[in-house]
Each structure stands twice: as structure tokens, then as C-alpha cells.
Amino acid sequence: MQQRLIKVHEDDNVGIAQTDLSEGEIVHFQNDNLQIQNPTKAKHKIALEELSKDAKITMYGVLVGKATMPIKKGGLLTTENVKHQSESVQGRKEKYRWNPPDISKWKDRTFLGYHRPDGQVGTQNVWLFFPLVFCENRNIQILKDAFEKELGLGKISRQRQLLRQLIQGKNPKVGEDAAVGERTFENVEVKFITHQGGCGGTRQDSEMLARLLAGYIKNPNVAGATVLSLGCQNLQIDLLKNALKSLDKDLQKPVLIYEQQQMGTVEEMLNTIILESFEGIKEANKIERKPAPLSKINMGLECGGSDGFSGISANPALGYTSDILAALGGSPMLSEFPELCGVEQELVNRCVRDVDAERFIDLMKAYEQSAERVGSGFDMNPSPGNIKDGLITDAMKSAGAAKKGGTSPIQAVLDYGEYVTRAGLNLLCTPGNDVESTTGMVGSGANIVVFTTGLGTPTGNPIAPVIKVSSNTEMAKKMPDIIDIDTGPIIRGETSIQQMGEEILEYVIKVASGEITAKADILGQDDFIPWKRGVSL
Structure with a gap:
């Protein structure tokens, strides 16, 4: 039979309701009969002892708040009678001792992952498209639409099918998702990122975004990347390149970078990106899963x-x-x-x-x-x-x-x-x-x-x-x-x-x-x- 109330740590002075509790109900808990003072929904906290005003409230063995008014034993803790409080922090008190779990059944286990030249192993194999600045989001979206449809990566959603049936005057029936087409590549995913940064904010924001995007390229799940730049934004191409060098000065992944203001028309740029990125995606598709610890x-x-x-x-x-x-x-x-x-x-x-x-x-x-x-x-x-x-x-x-x-x-x-x-x-x-x-x-x-x-x-x-x-x-x-x-x-x-x-x-x-x-x-x-x-x- 499921307990009605539990205490997480032996030092706690509050318990957690496992089920809904009624006002006046008597709950037998740890050799004590506790009368519930308020209607209490499951997951909420009950005082296990009388709490005076300013009394410390302990849960998980740590200070989690203080009472702003007296709370009866069996009373419900709420935002009206409890406020946030935590212990002050000092330096390390003593050397930490850890009892690790038994890993004998796991030590020889492996997973099938994508091995990278730097020794990392990915759980996915992704060719990633992203912009350095929000001005390029539209071009990323055009590329996303083209690649997903032609590589068979996208699906017709059930909602789109439902709307199509309504437009055609048919009785609406929601069926299974329908793939746009056969997948061209089995071992690689093509993914697209957009964002609202790269310019217009502080230089620090752009520098942080550069480090984040460099981390996405470095991530073991990424096989290669296509990067779009406008040219005049805060997050310059050199910022990204420097961030990459700080992570891996000998990065061996293909990273294709394009600057619109140096390439002429949108069509010319997008055609070049598609031609060159497609070759990179074909090479990434040759990478297969292998065992890894x-x-x-x-x-x-x-x-x-x-x-x-x-x-x-x-x-x-x-x-x-x-x-x-x-x-x-x-x-x-x-x-x-x-x-x-x-x-x-x-x-x-x-x-x-x-x-x-x-x-x-x-x-x-x-x-x-x-x-x-x-x-x-x-x-x-x-x-x-x-x-x-x-x-x-x-x-x-x-x-x-x-x-x-x-x-x-x-x-x-x-x-x-x-x-x-x-x-x-x-x-x-x-x-x-x-x-x-x-x-x-x-x-x-x-x-x-x-x-x-x-x-x-x-x-x-x-x-x-x-x-x-x-x-x-x-x-x-x-x-x-x-x-x-x-x-x-x-x-x-x-x-x-x-x-x-x-x-x-x-x-x-x-x-x-x-x-x-x-x-x-x-x-x-x-x-x-x-x-x-x-x-x-």
C-alpha cells in the first residue's frame, strides 16, 4: 500500500504528501498520528512539527526556507507562510569522500557512435547549417526548405494533412505522418539553426555567441558545418575562427564559411553553398557507427x-x-x-x-x-x-x-x-x-x-x-x-x-x-x- 506521506531526509521537519489529503484526516506516519490541518494536494509539503515564526524549514537535509508565521503540526506550507532562505556559503570544509556505485556490469559496455579525429565520439552524425547574424536567418530557412524536401528529411505533419483534407472538402481524417520522399543519405542528418544575435547587442554578447557556436562545431555529434555571414555584423568571421582555435587549434572537421557581402546576388551565393555543402554532406555520410566505451x-x-x-x-x-x-x-x-x-x-x-x-x-x-x-x-x-x-x-x-x-x-x-x-x-x-x-x-x-x-x-x-x-x-x-x-x-x-x-x-x-x-x-x-x-x- 502506498504511503500517504514521506520524509526525504532524517533531519527534515517537513513531509511530502504522496496523495491528496483531507482537512482533519489522521495520517499514521513514523509512529505518530498526524492530523492534517488543511486540504493538501499531492506533492505539497506538511509541517511534521510545530513551527514558530522565523523557524527554519529543512528539506533534503538543508535549509530551504523560514516560517513567516506560526505553522501548526500537520499544517500546509504555502507562499503565504514560508519564504526563501538558504545557508551562507564558505570555502571547502574538508576533503570529500565518495562511495562510487558498483560499475562491474557497465565497465565493458559500449555504445555505437561516430568516431571523430580528435578522439570524441558522437551519438549523432550531423551536418549543421547556421548564421553568424540574424540577417542571414532567411537564407538559412531557404536552404532548410531545399535540403529537407530534396533529401527526404522532412515529413508532412498530421496537422498539415488535416488542413489539406479540409481545403479539398474531404471528411477530415488524421492519418500517419507521410515522408516527403526516400532518404538520400542514411548515415547523416542535416540540421539548421537560426537565432536573433550576432549584431545590435553588446560586443560581449557577440563574443559569447561565437564561443557557443564554436562549441557546436566542436561537439562530437557534428561532422561538419556550413556558416553564413553577412559581413558587417558584430560577430565577425574572425571571432568564430578564433573561438574555434581556442577549442581545437588543429580542428579536422570541414567548416564552410560564406560572406554575403562578398558574393554578389542571393541566388549566386545560395547556389554555391548548395553545391559545396552537398559534397561535404556526401563525405559525412560515409562515417558509420562503431563501438565506443x-x-x-x-x-x-x-x-x-x-x-x-x-x-x-x-x-x-x-x-x-x-x-x-x-x-x-x-x-x-x-x-x-x-x-x-x-x-x-x-x-x-x-x-x-x-x-x-x-x-x-x-x-x-x-x-x-x-x-x-x-x-x-x-x-x-x-x-x-x-x-x-x-x-x-x-x-x-x-x-x-x-x-x-x-x-x-x-x-x-x-x-x-x-x-x-x-x-x-x-x-x-x-x-x-x-x-x-x-x-x-x-x-x-x-x-x-x-x-x-x-x-x-x-x-x-x-x-x-x-x-x-x-x-x-x-x-x-x-x-x-x-x-x-x-x-x-x-x-x-x-x-x-x-x-x-x-x-x-x-x-x-x-x-x-x-x-x-x-x-x-x-x-x-x-x-x-x-x-x-x-x-x-
Whole structure:
């Protein structure tokens, strides 16, 4: 029988409702009969003891808020009686000791990936088109339309079929997706990125965008790239070339760059791009999947549309997956710095090097100060959807979100646009915004992303598979077209976090090998939003 209430950590003074609870109901919990003081929906928090005004509220064993008024034992925690509070952060307190998971069953496992000359291995084989400036977005769109239709990459959507039937006066019947044509190439995908940057903003924005785009070229999932420049923009071609050299001075991938203001008419330029890019795509198609160790997986750890169960099912299960990968020599990445507020000390203690501990603190402080200067702050991070589902303070949200990073030592702390070079868990400074964060992790070398959600989020990426993991079965059943894995059995006590973590890794291996297509790729979710270093939580 499913428990009605759970406590995550032995030091916590709040519990999480597993099911809807009625006012006046008596819940037998840990040898105590707890009377529920308010109607409480599943996922929301209940005080396990009398809380006086200003009393500290502890969850996951860390401070996540304080009471703004007295809260009775069995009372519901809300935005009216609780406010955000977190512990102050010091330097590393002691050498971190880690008990890694048993990896004996994984150490000889492989995935089928695309091997690159620099030693990286891709989970996909993509020829990537992108502009250096938004002025070239239209030309990218023309190329996208031509390549997708003629290479058989696009599909007629069910919605387009429905509209076509209505126009023809037929009885509307929605059928299966119809492919535009036979695929010309089996081993290569052709993808297209557009964006609104490259000019008109600050020089710093253009420099950051150059580093991000260079990271996309460097990413092991990319076989080659076609780049369009106007010519007069802030993000000059030399900026991109310098960013590429800083990542790899001996880059051996084909990168074709075209500057419109040096090439005459649009038609002449586009014809040249098609002729030369087609030859590059043909060569990329010759690359085939070959076995690679799991240490070649750089896995982005993302969450979005979190709910009150995310921190007790999907996130800790993914954290266990992360620990296995780290123990194998892979490189999991934990990002979303606004959603690490309140757990900084734990993460600082896990840093292997003092320089990374100090850098993490500095990046967090600078980020929060930039938010405060415009009247915001990390305490304003929870979205309306988060709050509605029980995540009422940023520290509460962060404590659950950080569980994606497991318990392994932190080998490096990276700023946005920096590329992963150290095996093991990496922290990457990004916003909490789902797409900006996922965009950043892939630009830092993630060749696959696992994305947990409690409310449902359809985010994907142009060059890296994004696997969606639901925190609860209800949402997985409601949105089966976007959810790959359901961790709801953890909530019902049908499986353990460790077992589910292993299931996630098995699924990752299949997606990385091309045996399974992630739901986000089936839906064509090629989302790409660079972070402008202003305020984005």
C-alpha cells in the first residue's frame, strides 16, 4: 500500500504528501498520528512539527526556507507562510569522500557512435547549417526548405494533412505522418539553426555567441558545418575562427564559411553553398557507427516543468545514472546555476580542486548580484507551475534539482561557452531557462541530454538527443508523445532509485547507439536559444 506521506531526509521537519489529503484526516506516519490541518494536494509539503515564526524549514537535509508565521503540526506550507532562505556559503570544509556505485556490469559496455579525429565520439552524425547574424536567418530557412524536401528529411505533419483534407472538402481524417520522399543519405542528418544575435547587442554578447557556436562545431555529434555571414555584423568571421582555435587549434572537421557581402546576388551565393555543402554532406555520410566505451558519453543533466515529485523520483534516479557514468570516466554536466541556490555548500565541498570551489562561489555571487541589480533574484526563480505543484521557495526547488548531479566529486566548474575537458561531473554556469540551459550544455560538448520533468516540457536540441524523464506516471500517461521514461514507480514504491537509474542508463545507451529515437527528435524539437549575459533565471 502506498504511503500517504514521506520524509526525504532524517533531519527534515517537513513531509511530502504522496496523495491528496483531507482537512482533519489522521495520517499514521513514523509512529505518530498526524492530523492534517488543511486540504493538501499531492506533492505539497506538511509541517511534521510545530513551527514558530522565523523557524527554519529543512528539506533534503538543508535549509530551504523560514516560517513567516506560526505553522501548526500537520499544517500546509504555502507562499503565504514560508519564504526563501538558504545557508551562507564558505570555502571547502574538508576533503570529500565518495562511495562510487558498483560499475562491474557497465565497465565493458559500449555504445555505437561516430568516431571523430580528435578522439570524441558522437551519438549523432550531423551536418549543421547556421548564421553568424540574424540577417542571414532567411537564407538559412531557404536552404532548410531545399535540403529537407530534396533529401527526404522532412515529413508532412498530421496537422498539415488535416488542413489539406479540409481545403479539398474531404471528411477530415488524421492519418500517419507521410515522408516527403526516400532518404538520400542514411548515415547523416542535416540540421539548421537560426537565432536573433550576432549584431545590435553588446560586443560581449557577440563574443559569447561565437564561443557557443564554436562549441557546436566542436561537439562530437557534428561532422561538419556550413556558416553564413553577412559581413558587417558584430560577430565577425574572425571571432568564430578564433573561438574555434581556442577549442581545437588543429580542428579536422570541414567548416564552410560564406560572406554575403562578398558574393554578389542571393541566388549566386545560395547556389554555391548548395553545391559545396552537398559534397561535404556526401563525405559525412560515409562515417558509420562503431563501438565506443561509455566514457565517451558527455551527458547533460537538465530539468524543466518541475513538480513536487521531481526531487524524490526523476532527479535522484538521474543522479544515480550520473554517478555510474562519472565512475566509468564519462562526463555528466550539471547546469542551471539559479537552481543550485541553497545547496552551494554541498557542491563546494564536492569540488576536487580549490580553484573550482572558489570559481563556483564567484560565478554564483556574480549571477545573483546581476539579478538583484534589476530588482529580481534567485528567490524569484520558481515558476507559477512550480509553486502550484509544491515548490514554493527557490531553495526547495534547488535542493531537489541538484539531485540530478548525484553524489560524485566535481571535477571542474565551467562558465557559459567553455568546453568540457575533464572526465567526471562538471558544473556549467547557465540560466535555469530550459532551452538556454540545454543550448549551453550542448555547446559545451554534451552529446546527449537527459531532461527530467514533472509537468511536461517539449524541449529538444538540433544536434543532441534530449531524453525526457517524467517524475510521475499521471503526466507520462497524459503526454506519452514527449515522455521517454516514467519514474513514477519510485513514488509508488515499486522500484528503487538505483534500479531506475540503471534503467535510464540502459535507455541512454540505446539512444546513443541509434537503436531508439528520443521523443523530442521524433517531434522535430530543434530548439536553440543562446543566453545573452543579462538576467535570465
